[in-house]
Amino acid sequence: MVMSPFVPSADDTGSRAISRPGLGRARFDDAAFDALFRECGADVHAYAISLLGDRNAAEDVTALAFERLYRSRSRLDRGRGTPRAWLFAIARNAALDELRRCRRQPQCELPEEMSGDRDSEQGVENVARRATVRDALAALPLREREVVLLKFHGQLSNSELARALAISESNAGTRLYRALTRLREKCLGLERQEVA
């Protein structure tokens, strides 16, 4: 996995660590931009497609986000967050603009296509569980869904989440708490339906 110089190293579980503001002090040059693109391109795309439910629109938003980041990289204020957080804030604005511009309702259903190993028992269980999570996510109000998506696709800390949402950190925490609680309720509801 290619790491951005602004993001702390991956933890021992192999997942990417949440970016911490102020840790990355390297100059945001072209090499850093390339590294950020390689690391976050798929995540931005995943966030956009999960929010918009449309692959073409998600690709437009992804391209636009990197374009805007490249143009504004000289204004990047590292004291206010990492380039990753900056990128996701831009991607969020671009995605909302896309929704507004097209004057269409966001897709309620998340894409059906999901990656996963369906051969082993564990793989089948994972796929089933993820389908439930997907349906629960799709059932969430858009405002709550985007918080969950930003948190998990963007891998943002609560303070970075707050900056991306332009709200206070405590407010962001509360919003995330409510969204995850609602997600849990939806998942449980869907499980009960399955059992019934």
Next chain:
Amino acid sequence: MKIIPFPGGSDVGPEENWAAELEAALIGTSDGPRADSWRELREDVRATAPPIAPEFERELGKRIAERRKRRGRLRRLGGRLGLLGAPRRPLAAALISGIGVLVAVSLIVSPWSGGGSQKGAREAFPTVGAAGPSSAASGKAAIQSALSPSAAATIPRVSVSPATAGRIQQRAASISLGVTPSEVQSTADRVSRLAASDGGFVQSSHVNVGQGTGEANLMLSLPSAKLSATLASLGQLAPVRAESQSLQDITDTYDATRRRLGDATAERQSLLRALAGATTAGQIDSLRERLSQSRNAIAQARSALQTVSQHASTAEVEVTVVGDGKAGSEALTLHRGIHDASRVLVVTLAVLLIAAAVLLPLALLIVALITAGRTWRRHQRERVLDTR
């Protein structure tokens, strides 16, 4: 049967603890089943999104690389043009500031440059010989003077009303020069030489030099036509402490004197004709006596006319050369320099103040508009999230 190992359960603690637990679990600094379940949830959510299309990723990477190359070429071109390293925004800010200052300066300067009333004030000083053929000017005698008692370096150039065509005017001036006591005599000599070189002469002169002080008073008689030039030259000799000019209209006096001369001449002509026709000795004696009186009257009238003409063609200039300890030329030069510097500072501050007065509201307006625009856009974006 799907089991969603959702963390927290129903006994979720305070939000702060919950948020800290979530953060710790996601960055991998905490262990245990709850942390594992958070991480698993993250992976589940991430897995719900379909993967990015490889061709799109390649295409986007290519576009980014192309754009970077283009920018690189532009930067190199900018470097050749001397713009290397100059960030766009500071450059734009500098341009806007420069334009603002130029606007402010033009606003300041335009009211003062339009009139041109000061231009050629000295040159506009009248000369008798230049009087034109017709005039609608007042016939009353007028004396106009301007005196500025301020310090030498701040003496404004003075001038009387310009010449009125068809009028005969008498002019006078006085000027006070400040020098060191040791320079009083030499300055007085230079004043005398200057008067002679300009076609005038020194009517009277009084020089008094004492211990640490000195003063010279000179009364110059100069051709009226050269008064302005001579005053300017006097101002070059030493710092001017005070200067005044006066003008008196003597047209009526001149006309009256001419009429008197004409009358006297005409009377003499008639007396001569009467004398030619006189037949008796008594008549002849009487006419000769009257002719003698007439000659005297003519002589007086001619003299008076000559005096008036003299007044019109010459100007009297009173020059006072004051020498004292604090009036040294060096001190005055320093004073002049300090004064000029302070004046430049005052003007600069005035320019900056006016520029700020113009630019500040403009900047506030722009900031307000930008803020309002951003707020509106943000509001519009947030509204999209409430559509369902």
